[in-house]
Amino acid sequence: MTSAKARTALKKYFGYDEFRPLQQSIIEHVYAGHDGIVLMPTGGGKSMCFQIPAVTMTGTAVVVSPLISLMKDQVDGLKAAGIRAAYLNSSQRGAESHGVEQAYENGELHLLYVSPEKLLSSGFFTFLKRRRVCLFAIDEAHCISAWGHDFRPEYTMLRQLKSAFPEVPVLALTATADRLTRKDMAEQLGIPDAKQFIASFNRPNLSLEVRPGQKRREQIVRFIRERPNQAGIVYCLSRKQTEQLAEKLREAGYNAEAYHAGLNADRRAEVQADFINDKTLIVCATIAFGMGIDKSNVRWVIHYTMPKNLENYYQEIGRAGRDGTKADTLLFYSYNDYTTLKDMITGGGNAEIQLAKLERMKEYAESLACRRRILLNYFSEDHGDDCGNCDVCANPPERFDGTVIAQKALSAVARLKQSVAIGMAIDVLRGSSRQDVLKQGFDQVKTYGAGRDMSTYDWNQYFNQLISLGYLYVAHEDYNKLRLAPAARRVLFEGETVELVKFQTIRDRKKQEEGKTAKRAAAPRTRGSLFDALRELRRTLAREAAIPPYLIFSDKTLEEMAAAEPTTPRALSRISGVGEVKLARFGDHFLQAIKQYAGTSDAAAEEPTPRVRGGASTDPTPDHLVTYAAYRKGSPVREIARQQGISPGLAYRHLAQAYREGHELDIADLLPEPAIDWIDEAVRSLPSGAGRKDVLAYIAENQREGVVRSHHLELAEAFRIRHPLPTAP
Template sequence: MDISTAQHALKQYFGYDRFRPMQEDIIANVLSKQDTVVLMPTGGGKSICYQIPGIISHGTAIVISPLIALMKDQVESLKANGVPAAFINSSQNYVEQREIEEDLIHERLKLLYISPEKLLAPQFLDFLCRLHISFIAIDEAHCISQWGHDFRPEYTQLASLRLRFPDISFIALTATADKATRNDIARQLNMKDPRMYISSFDRPNLSLRVEAGQKRIEKIIHFLRDRPNQSGIVYCLSRKNTESLAKKLRAAGHNAMYYHAGMPAAERSRVQESFIKDDIPIICATIAFGMGIDKPNVRWVIHYNLPKNLEGYYQEIGRAGRDSLPSDTLLFYTFADVMQLREMVGDSGQSQLQLSKLERMQQYAETRTCRRRILLSYFGESLGKDCGNCDVCRNPPELFDGTVIAQKAMSAIIRSSREMNKSLSAGMLIDLLRGSRRIDLVRAGFDQIKTYGAGKDISYDHWQLYLQQMLNLGLVEIAYDQHNTFRVTETGKNILLGKNPVNFAKLSQFKATPSTKTPTKKVSAKEELFTTLFEALRVLRKSIADKEGIPPYVVFSDVTIKDMAEKMPIAVNDMVKVSGVGEVKLKKYGNQFIGAIVRFIITKSKEGFKIKGSSLLLTYELYQKGLGIHEIGQQRQLRDESIFNHLATLYEMGYTIDIFQFITGEQLEAVAEAIRTIGSNQGVKPIFDFFNGELPYSCIYFGLAHFNRTVGV
């Protein structure tokens, strides 16, 4: 199938002119019936990668998702865009599920969302085998891997799907998976030579910040004071904390509620719905909250406590700014949190793996190197320069040339692997570098390696901090599936070969994480206009959403509202050019939003603001009041000819104007004939000359506008 079909569907259903990076390649691979693994961060556009192929392929695409709320969210959004989609899960009764099965039998659905438990029920599997399935998509695919941070036993049974559907292609998608996890995903699903697409984990729109955990409540209240009317989540480690924090925030005047697994299901559902619908902007929650929410306009995420690992942290902060607009993250860090988490993960399965990952999380919190580089290096990605959008970059530490130190460590890692065929853990590597005589090290022959003792002038503690920086800079990585041993990355090999230098933060500053305050900047008149219109359009969106009983972002996303506020479309042809306005939503909501923008422009232009299109609209306002051409011209202090031109332009844009007040049917046809003779792009003067000046300009304005509106240029 031609990719142009996919591009047309993107514009028609979702209102976007072009795909994001990698989406087009992934869609082409899915359409060619090849197995596919997609690693794409939250907000990167994963859903489009299977929704577009599902829409344009023959048959129904099956989408496996572990989260009921997410299914409901996705299906609501698809239906709002005119896509026939449904979900089947435990929230529905028998009659509802039977109706959906009828739709499937008669091929009335393009996408079906379903939980793994329902899908794997023998009776339902037999039913699916009788349908025309285009492909199977597995969302949140990291759940299938034992190395994944959110491993779910029921997901492992999905491997049996390949036996039941040997000729159907699979696409597995996840936002968070290290190397071990993504390789395990393909293996567990019995994929056939899968094409792996690894998108950049970089979320440059997210500001990263860590602060000491003292006076957290005061800091949060100060944080919220700078962000009125914004939606956000505060993640807490305990249920008790979610309740007490929500209470304190309400006492400080903020509309906040709590969410945790100990609440009755109906109450949890009510809180979640209120958050999705922008009725409650702030939620204090345990980490379970947000997993099933496709809410794109969460503007900030705060971690009241340290998360257990970087995968979980990355996934949770990824719930902010899914629409790619600037968003903030704030992590509070105390050593007490570390000790509490060590106890928790120590009692869990795979305790050594989990403890190792907790250490990486702690290193992230304590670092004095660019935080984004740490996150990206953890997922195997290298960032060539500091991000400039984290607290460390905004308050950079003093650096020194650490190339030789890094080369000594990496040389020891490579020599141990090459000469001894053994990998090194952190403790063994430091002891080797410091020339330790510990018995197991000497017996293993590590004292014979050339780099043995090469770093004896550096203390054990300092070596730990240097290795931490090497991890954070992406020079080395930890192989969790090989007993947490070190490996040198490609970036590290370039340092080792002397191709690039590397700088370390001086250890005297290493644990300092100064608080940062965003400086207030002067707002221009243009920015003030944008902000006022943006909020007015958000209010209209909320009103429409409440009437229809859907989340506001299902009407239009913040990105679309932002684009509207910037472009200020005053006609249907302009509204089509707004990102995220597809055919269905244009027909359904276009005129309401155009009307709001027109009213805004008229009001602000009367207040003295100069806005593009305002002159046309002020003329139209007087025309609607029944004033004649000359009266409008007098009030506007413009020539009559300018008013004729305004009304003709408005008519061409689609506004209701009785042009037969100004031109006859015969004159319309005469102008049309002149345009066909001399061409439509010649302008007014050649047409005037065509009639030897015998037809007034006012008629030519309306004749040309009518031709363009009905025939098109």
């Protein structure tokens, strides 16, 4: 078996030209008949590591998955790509499962998905031996380890596989496993010497943000308002939270539903199906939701409360942006959330391990360092640079002498006889006239009103810091009352200074959010009406095919279509994610939509007879030089684009590339007359490292919206490479 065959299958079935990091190495490892442990982040391409061998090796690959909904989802996606796949689990009736078994025995399946219970049922190994099994893939393999965050005792029986099928390679795959879990996985599966393939856990397309847990519902509504028509998940700790939040969002005009174990099976299936099929955009759910979903166009994930560990957190935020395009994550955190989770874990199974993991989660939420570095380091990935795409990087903390603030807080706790929780202590400091404050006589203590110059938000931040610094602690066993730690005495009586971190005030945060909103409004939309038209077409085709929309094409593929505007089948086939089967099944529909958007007739978009990009041509000339040659002969850019079956924007980018390589071109003829001056002005005015979107936004803000486009920037950048601006003496 060769990697060339794997590459051919990658393009044929999945529409990709290149493997992601490690995928090819893993596939070749399987071809050699070796066992392996694969650790890849959610959306990193784990499934491809066993799906490509399945369609290129003799026999059937058996995939063990604990999630019935994931089986159906993956099988539907594989069938849409032209791959023969089926599943066996408890959801099927006799006739249906018999049909799948018959297909397996007849050698008609590339892949067979089974549940652990089905695999280990009486006589199933004998059934499997009637045909050749080329590979066992154990998905969600962390479930086999007691060190894992989702341990399932029945998974430990999977060690029988290696003794029953000693010659068949076993591939254990997971998205979340620390060092101890990976080692235990290998031992439990009977493959202790299996090679470990650990992909980068860095998901740079995911923004990471943590906010204090005040007025969460109001903040969530604002968050969603800034992301219209985007699918997202809000993870909640309790059933009640999911119901209340979903109701709140519906009142605000959003299509939201609750999902939790208290709903009957039919209702849960309905909510999940509506979300997968884009009928419901927002789901407020307990942590079980999403494990069986491979939906690629989730654009944001919010945690209403803090998860129990970083593995769960990483897995759940990983359900956003699986297509590789930008997605946002938001975690709300409060110390009360932490104490609630601690109480839930204490006394349960694996309590010591789970409490240690909870502490790591808390440290992440309270961190003043780059959040991505913390996550990557947790999964044993050395990442020395700050990411620039988390809230800490965007707003580095400023430290100051917070001794007076600390003295007020500690004094209040002392004068209240260490008998109240954080909320009441803050009310007293702010001089609240609430009935329960007055009834208990707290308005008579000396510190009553001593902190009315700061908001509740700020006081929450500073109390949490004082707890983290060891001046206070929370008595979980006594209704979470605040207690003075020994270190508090040094601050109150011995003159010790306290350094705190200056957090944004509510006014600062509001101002910053208003600035972000204004910038979004000013910036040109990256997803224009063509993307929206293609997304609507995808939804219609999905309904007709009875499959989820994202199984037709991902958002990322639609964005590439909208950018390149292909008008021929050959040009469309070069879009990432457009494989042979999907091109034949759906290509004409999308080409027609693109032509209608561009106002191009069918006759004008027919396959041209001259040399065309790609295809069967033997001309070795690179595409951008073909465009350049045509332009030098005097052909207009739009005519060149039509002839080559590409968008005008891509044709301009070809010319920019040719100019960068030293070919002669009069750039000024390709740009609006003052465009280079405007672009130069924007570059000089913006901070170092600003991207193209920032430049376009700056130009738009100066009443030049729509004049300068992204391809103009590429032309201008090419010009400045060869003609740099003079530097100041």
